[in-house]
Amino acid sequence: MxxxxxxxxxxxxxxxxxxxxxxxxxxxxxxxxxxxxxxxxxxxxxxxxxxxxxxxxxxxxRNRDAILRAALDRLFSMALSEGTSGDSPTGWRPRLERYLTSLVDVFIKYPSIGCEAFATDTFGQGELRTIEFVLSCLSDAGLSDDRLVHYYAALESYTLGHGSGIAQEVLAKPNSNGHEPWLQAVAVASVSGFPLIEEHRHRLLSLDSLNTFSAGLSAILDSAEREGTR
CATH class of the missing domain: 1.10.10 (Arc Repressor Mutant, subunit A)
Structure with missing residues (x-):
């Protein structure tokens, strides 16, 4: 039957x-x-x-942490793919800028994973490829030895720290997408007696999480560019 x-x-x-x-x-x-x-x-x-x-x-x-590391490693691979595909720029600086910006964008897209980036090593191929990519760009900038590693550390710690912080912000405020005002206190507090804050108040109020990240990233890359061309 x-x-x-x-x-x-x-x-x-x-x-x-x-x-x-x-x-x-x-x-x-x-x-x-x-x-x-x-x-x-x-x-x-x-x-x-x-x-x-x-x-x-x-x-x-083996456990939840192992899955988290694998998922975070996938985010590194995704960011590198997005940052280097298609019309990817050829110069070391725009290549590096595009990848690091893509990494923060991916953290925002998957905030519950991205928020773990600063305190989590993935031990995976995705993260290793991104480290190699950053080192390669800095080498192309003319940096070597201790100074190359110095700037790698500055860029990685800054991007991972800021990126995971923005991801935490998105978890708390899902619609912010990295555009949460950076200095909300200045908007409501009296700044009398703080002449520089008063002078630049409107500029300070225009800052959000993403353009603050871009400003810091540019400052680090400016320094790397100056040192690499000496």
């Missing part, structure tokens, strides 16, 4: 279980990070999203 065929839902569930792998799990983490940016992902929630039992995740990742 022929056995009844499973309904379509059962077929899809079985098929998804068979094809579950590390890449599929990371895909689901990033999808949740976009769709539910204020939620902390759990194995249970991932299982629900993938249509599998939560324990299936343990066959590919």
């Amino acid at each position: 022929a056995q009844p065929r499973p309904d379509r839902g059962e077929e899809q569930l079985t098929d998804r279980r068979v094809r579950l792998d590390a890449e599929t799990i990371v895909d689901a983490v990033l999808q949740l990070a976009r769709d539910e940016p204020q939620s902390r992902f759990t194995f249970k929630r991932l299982g629900e999203a993938l249509g599998v039992d939560a324990t299936a995740m343990y066959r590919h990742f």
Whole structure:
């Protein structure tokens, strides 16, 4: 006697279980990070999203931190791909500027993952490729040895720190998208007795998280450019 065929839902569930792998799990983490940016992902929630039992995740990742590192490593790869694809500039400075800006943009797009960037090493190929890329750009700028590593450290710590901070801001204020005013206190406080703040008040009020990041990035690159051409 022929056995009844499973309904379509059962077929899809079985098929998804068979094809579950590390890449599929990371895909689901990033999808949740976009769709539910204020939620902390759990194995249970991932299982629900993938249509599998939560324990299936343990066959590919030891714990939540391992998944987080893999997802963050994917963000590094995405930023490098976006920053170097298509009409990518040829000079060391615009290449570097474009990649680092892309990295912050990716953190904003996936804030619950990006907010972990400053305090998390991924130990993955994506992060290693980005480190190599930054070092290569700085080498093209004419920097070498200790000074090359000095500027690498300055750029990476600044970008990761500022980028993860903006991601935290987006988690708290989902519609800000990096444009939260930088100095809100100046807008409401009396600045009498602070002549420079009073003089530049309108300029200070025009600052937001992203243009403040750009200003700091430009300052570091200006310094690297000067030193590299000596």
